[in-house]
Amino acid sequence: MAENLSLFASIKERCNEKAIIARQVTCDNILTIWVHREHFTSLLQFLKNIIDKPFRMLYDLTAVDERRRAKKQENPESDFTVVYHLTSLERNEDIRIKIPLAGDYPSISSITDIWPSANWYEREIFDMFGITFTGHPDLRRILMPRSWKGHPLRKEYPARATESGPFVLEDQMREIADRDLEFHPEEWGLQSRTEDTDFMFLNVGPQHPGTHGLLRLVLQLDGEDIVEVVPDIGFHHRGAEKMGERQSWHTFIPYTDRIDYLGGVINNLAYVLSVEKIAGIKVPDRANVIRVMLAELFRIASHLVWLGTYAQDLGQMSPVFFAFNDREKIFDITQAITGGRMHPSWFRIGGVAHDLPNGWNKLIRSFVDYFPKRLKEFEKTVIRNRIFKARTIGIGAYTQEEAVEWGVTGPGLRSSGVEWDYRKKRPYSGYENFEFDIPVGKNGDCFDRSLIRMEEMSQSLRIVQQCINNMPEGSYKSGHPLTTPPLKEKTMQDIETLITHFLGETWGPVIPAGEAMVPVEAAKGSNGYYLISDGGTSSYRSRIRTPSFPHVQMLPLISRGYTIPDLLSILGALDFVLADLDR
């Protein structure tokens, strides 16, 4: 995808001459513009509402601590940079707006009045970097505990336990932490009573069978009717982005598996694609097809977990066992091919870890033959069940506009009628060579989301089938010097390749300075790694854009006015993973 210079020209024309500082060239060819902090809100307004074919989706919003960046290239002077990543579905194009900020604890105006979905992103930046957003309605920490000291993604914040000294829980700290646990509705922006109603507050989670993990929802109830939901997240936060800055490019791969822990290698794919983009590695065809094949198998596995647990959420007991049994069959395949089950960590920069084992095609073919019958069975017993329909049709519905506005991607977006799939719209890893359909819904309710996931499983199966039939010959790894680990046979040729191999194996590869993000269609929505390299052995900034974060942020909007059982139905149909939400 070439960079759109005409778009840049039209922005330039529209904007105040002084507003734009510079245009930055990035490896992913996304138009990247540095804008003055005084003018950026009007520019964002323009891009969202006024421009022809507008950028309606706030795909990502993050920040970068630039203070220790070694190679700033030609970039403007900045201590902290706030990055707005917008997507236009009509144009099939992205744009990145960067705002340079000076000072140690800078502040910038909030854009929650332009995009309500910026709310959580801005809270996250505040939490992680200490940047304040003026005009934000509720600027609290979001991932870290309320009494946490420091902002973890700042460069001076230690990443290793050994750098931060021994941990002692003093009585005073404990008291503060205990006090934080007390519940006062007003702090959550909730009213205790109106003139004629006393509300009941129900604390769902962090330990609750219906939340699928450590998620806390504070419900304001009038009887069983939900007046307001306030999600409290961060219980599953593990600092994956900080780890990205510490691990080498290569050793970060296993961390990615555990972001969306049901998606397995799809996470690897999003990460290595971004790294390869910066390094300029072209992956051989065989590696691409292997990657696609495994990614699609994992998509089926992930959707199977969704199917089983969703039926369970709705009180149906058996499908979860059938679904997990079938998922086990997929794990048998991944185990034979990669050696791992849920978290194979099997993709490598420039290819995959090994070639396929002998007899792999028989193994997968037997699954491809077996699974369609099971899918029909699931369809009959779960999706076509009357009680299932009564529990899902018309529940938790949102419109196309709302979905785009709130940054919904994946099956959730398609259920509302938007035909948008990164595999089709921006083919990566050779998806353009496969035949498959994108199922699209109409109503954007829980039922449509379920139908789409069911159909996606059979479409994935189609792709896997094509992979078996058309697996190209050739190498499973690129010959590029930055491929990690490099192909062993090549290292014995001369001292230069031997040294490259040695360095790649010990320090890890040195990826040239640059930045890139390649959004992929993960099982739950769009996943992307926004990586910034300053020419070191590890990334300077690893921003992980995950689908669950905007999806859960949207929860209050789509569950107001429903009842508690509906909330469970809505939660299940969102299909989030807590590790994906909190990272």
Add this chain to the structure above:
Amino acid sequence: MKYVFIIAGVLLIPLTIAAGLIWVERRLLALFQDRYGPNRVGPFGLIQVLADVVKIFFKEDWIPPFADKAVFVMAPGILIATILLTFAVIPFTDNFLVLDSNIGILFFLGNSSLGVYSIVLGGWASNSKYSLLGSIRASAQMLTYEVFMGLSLVGVVMMADSFSLREIVEAQQGGWFFIPQFVAFLVFFIAGIAETHRTPFDIPEAEGELVAGYHSEYSGMKFGMFFVGEYLGVTLISSLIVTLFFGGWLGPAFLPPAFWFFLKTGFFICLFILIRASLPRPRYDQLMELGWKVLLPIVLLNILITGAILIYNSSL
């Protein structure tokens, strides 16, 4: 002396069946769900129940400090007591029964209404929001379903011309009531599932939503009593279905009457389990809607038609 044996028998049999049911249910569910279920302790895992009982007796029986202690302790007892009392009027055979009461059916309906107290009080005394929501749901659900559970039996009473369960069975010698009273049978069965709050009517417990509903705060043997109470309820409803609609102990003479009774009851127990394995749970308001808008008119119609036919027949 004979009465003592019968009473002991009637007390022991349901309790043993209920305990055994835990194993049966786990094994059957496993069978339906492509897994093994408990198969380690003893032959076919039969002793598993015993191990569970031993475990549950030795568990810490914790009463939450915020609970209303007296009521909290009493609630599970009420459940077990009302169900066991009802077994007194169930005729296992024509001579193996504790009490041949001429108000047998009313006695059952009265007891099952009392059983609601156990759940409402248990949820209320727990002083926890999840329990409270569970017991609110339970009381609404039970009130709804009691109404047409009672009404569904009117047809049977009219046909047998008696409230005594023994006489109802004897009245079925010419043909089991489930044929003329098929609609009533279906309604009673649905109401029975709701009464025992089994899936798909396990709304008061609704594991995914309310954690465990009204018994969230219970532990140890008090929880065990709720647990066994559920199985006792299943046994009771199954045996009532058999008594009211499937000719009780009646059956071909080559096997003893008691055998027929247990065989039929066992069939319905398995049906309860199969239903649990296959259906999702409707929403609470959908359940009420089904009750008031569909089932109630149906049973009323059933009473009308049964009465009309009876009057027509007697006038001939």
